[in-house]
């Protein structure tokens with residue numbers, strides 16, 4: 338059995354752990370499917386490249402709002418798809434070849450599973466297998482789409498985010514099960530490409546975990562774009578490939594050519610024989626880690642969606658930095674903080690958030706102040722003819738400490754960054770509003786206005 342100093346399972350965010358400071362070690366990276374992982378191949382990046390294209394299409398369609406005549410036409414799906422994936426597939430190959438060319442790294446293609454403490458078997462798709470051992474192991478095997486029983490049991494075809502972005506043609510009628518991140522973003526993409534979209538969501542609103550104002554207003558805004566079936570459970574899928582019928586719990590039905598399942602993701606921990614390694618998991622399947630990203634097994638770290646309470650790429654990246662440091666500096670361990678993680682949904686309008694929602698503030702007690710501002714009340718909002726965008730900030734009335742911030746509107750993921758900085762660095766609302774200049778007439782004025790709208794106790 339070959340013995341390495343370090344083995345990384347999963348070449349998504351796990352790949353970021355190893356830099357040249359590991360060149361004195363014998364390192365192995367095991368990847369079963371695609372170098373770059375979900376983000377590059379089927380997640381953040383392709384979905385945002387497609388979302389941006391959808392936004393361009395909407396801008397062209399809405400050009401009349403700005404008294405601009407734009408020609409007829411539409412989204413050339415295959416050209417868009419090929420542009421996106423030509424680039425990303427090339428990046429994946431570049432990443433893999435780069436690793437294979439490094440002297441201190443061995444790349445294994447295949448699925449790893451533990452056979453004992455820090456020993457692994459790697460099984461290739463051609464049936465070959467190989468046993469290896471390591472002084473240290475990083476588990477970065479991510480997650481996969483959850484497929485609920487009515488879909489799995491139907492025997493009928495369905496798509497997930499792993500496959501749907503690479504389709505040859507957009508479906509005429511697309512049904513999406515779930516009304517969270519993936520549904521919200523990809524509904525927009527396929528609607529722009531000409532699909533008529535039905536969304537089946539078990540809760541009463543789309544994007545339910547967002548701040549209540551965001552979730553409510555977003556749901557109302559897209560009601561005219563999609564056939565929304567909210568508060569509904571899927572009972573059955575029947576029909577035939579290309580002509581599906583979804584039966585919901587109230588007996589209503591939805592017809593679709595194609596079903597996209599987007600009801601969340603599950604960690605890949607169940608495929609790793611973690612018991613053999615002594616690696617413990619939570620009830621939901623996530624690997625248990627401490628703040629230093631150490632698992633319950635000596636010498637085994639974990640990072641990313643397989644363990645994270647916040648399954649987002651910027652979090653996985655931060656965890657990879659922490660693991661990289663801790664592998665090299667066992668006597669000076671650093672920790673990872675999962676509080677105040679910002680997030681964004683790349684819909685139209687875009688959405689961004691950090692910290693507590695208003696409903697979470699209310700649950701904590703009555704003591705919070707709310708400041709709001711509309712894009713429509715800023716000069717750049719006039720330029721954009723915006724009627725729906727807003728910013729909401731939540732703060733402690735006495736100290737002005739920011740508790741949370743929420744934006745819905747153009748460039749929300751970029752506009753929220755000053756609020757993310759303030760939350761992370763402990764800058765209070767009055768200081769953030771008053772100390773820096775805010776460029777006029779930039780959209781950031783909506784953030785400044787929301788801060789100024791807070792009813793805070795006067796400073797002594």
Ligand SMILES: Cc1cc2nc3c(=O)[nH]c(=O)nc-3n(C[C@H](O)[C@H](O)[C@H](O)COP(=O)(O)OP(=O)(O)OC[C@H]3O[C@@H](n4cnc5c(N)ncnc54)[C@H](O)[C@@H]3O)c2cc1C
Nearest residue numbers: 347349350369374375380381449478479641642648649650
């Ligand atoms: C459609 C979509 C859009 C998203 N958009 C965003 C976004 O805009 N912003 C954001 O922050 N996050 C986004 N995310 C979430 C983000 O993609 C993930 O949080 C992130 O990619 C997790 O990284 P990871 O390294 O933990 O897992 P992954 O990137 O999934 O990497 C795990 C790797 O391990 C490999 N693997 C699994 N099991 C084994 C095994 N047994 N042996 C060997 N290899 C194995 C897999 O093939 C994979 O390559 C999105 C996700 C999806 C699905």
Ligand SMILES: NC(=O)c1ccc[n+]([C@@H]2O[C@H](COP(=O)([O-])OP(=O)(O)OC[C@H]3O[C@@H](n4cnc5c(N)ncnc54)[C@H](O)[C@@H]3O)[C@@H](O)[C@H]2O)c1
Nearest residue numbers: 515516517518519520537538539599600601602648681682
């Ligand atoms: N912009 C981003 O950062 C981004 C984009 C896409 C995905 N992601 C990541 O990928 C993860 C997975 O995305 P997702 O959209 O699959 O999950 P999600 O958790 O965002 O949303 C799942 C939705 O499906 C609903 N649901 C669950 N079971 C259902 C059922 N049986 N019938 C109908 N509805 C049901 C839930 O109520 C929820 O609204 C996200 O949690 C996020 O971590 C992030």
